[in-house]
Amino acid sequence: MTRTFVGFYPVKDFSNFNEKDSIILVGIPVEKAKTTPGGSRKAPKEIREQSLEFSGISSEFDISKSKTSFYDIGDIDSMKEIDIVNQLWKKVSNNNNKLIAIGGDHSITYDMLAAAPWDDKTAVIWLDAHADLNDEYPPKVFYSHGTVFANLKKNMKLDGDQMLLIGGHAFTQTSQEHERLRNNYVEFIPTSKLFSEKEKSLKVLQNFVKKFDRIYLSIDLDSLDQTFVPTLATAEPFGLTPQLMMDVIKIILPKVIYVDIVEAKYSRKDRIVLNFAVGLIYFIIQNLTDH
Numbered sequence: 001m002t003r004t005f006v007g008f009y010p011v012k013d014f015s016n017f018n019e020k021d022s023i024i025l026v027g028i029p030v031e032k033a034k035t036t037p038g039g040s041r042k043a044p045k046e047i048r049e050q051s052l053e054f055s056g057i058s059s060e061f062d063i064s065k066s067k068t069s070f071y072d073i074g075d076i077d078s079m080k081e082i083d084i085v086n087q088l089w090k091k092v093s094n095n096n097n098k099l100i101a102i103g104g105d106h107s108i109t110y111d112m113l114a115a116a117p118w119d120d121k122t123a124v125i126w127l128d129a130h131a132d133l134n135d136e137y138p139p140k141v142f143y144s145h146g147t148v149f150a151n152l153k154k155n156m157k158l159d160g161d162q163m164l165l166i167g168g169h170a171f172t173q174t175s176q177e178h179e180r181l182r183n184n185y186v187e188f189i190p191t192s193k194l195f196s197e198k199e200k201s202l203k204v205l206q207n208f209v210k211k212f213d214r215i216y217l218s219i220d221l222d223s224l225d226q227t228f229v230p231t232l233a234t235a236e237p238f239g240l241t242p243q244l245m246m247d248v249i250k251i252i253l254p255k256v257i258y259v260d261i262v263e264a265k266y267s268r269k270d271r272i273v274l275n276f277a278v279g280l281i282y283f284i285i286q287n288l289t290d291h
């Protein structure tokens with residue numbers, strides 16, 4: 001394994017891993033679309049490396065004093081190692097663990113959640129500039145970062161009202177995605193509404209969260225404005241501020257048992273994306289545990 005994320009114990013033998021009530025970190029270095037230097041498949045390694053610049057201590061949280069244990073099980077190839085993904089979900093369910101996955105591009109969310117347990121008290125929420133609700137993207141490609149939630153809906157037989165998109169502000173979305181959002185194919189809180197009617201939008205989110213026992217949360221970093229997180233994958237203008245993202249996920253995290261952070265495509269000169277991802281992981285941990 002490469003370096004462990006600061007504050008996490010490395011797990012050398014995952015097949016014998018049986019810790020309960022803990023947080024598990026896993027890297028999924030997979031990009032289904034064409035790869036380029038600094039691609040998100042390198043993010044799990046680079047984000048762990050970047051965590052060495054941090055102490056894991058803030059005025060609100062100290063990872064070294066937390067009552068919860070944190071384990072880093074290393075990387076999994078979600079396309080080729082489906083057995084290990086299934087084993088991981090079995091352990092998470094049996095041992096009351098929570099899972100943090102670092103992508104990879106957004107396609108990893110399909111791989112992970114197609115293996116996850118579902119019932120009508122389980123929901124998925126994704127923060128994303130795009131809806132990722134295409135049947136094919138690019139043309140003739142049926143499983144990519146652009147088809148994740150259409151495939152999940154179809155293959156896992158989910159109702160539109162157990163799926164919530166927060167974001168959808170990109171001018172590069174396809175017309176199929178726009179049409180589906182207009183026709184309530186899934187629940188939708190647009191970024192623009194979060195800015196213009198913040199309290200009302202957060203109330204809508206609270207009411208959604210209240211209906212479910214378990215939530216899977218997927219954070220595409222392009223849901224943030226490109227100024228804050230210039231991810232080279234598909235950066236978009238008019239996105240969330242980091243503060244607004246914190247306000248949003250703070251409402252969701254108490255019900256979360258799986259969260260992923262995807263599309264952290266960075267440049268060597270500009271490590272803002274990696275730095276943000278590390279901070280975000282600490283913020284998530286702080287709100288997933290009762291310290």
Ligand SMILES: [Mn+2]
Nearest residue numbers: 106128132220
């Ligand atoms: Mn996405």
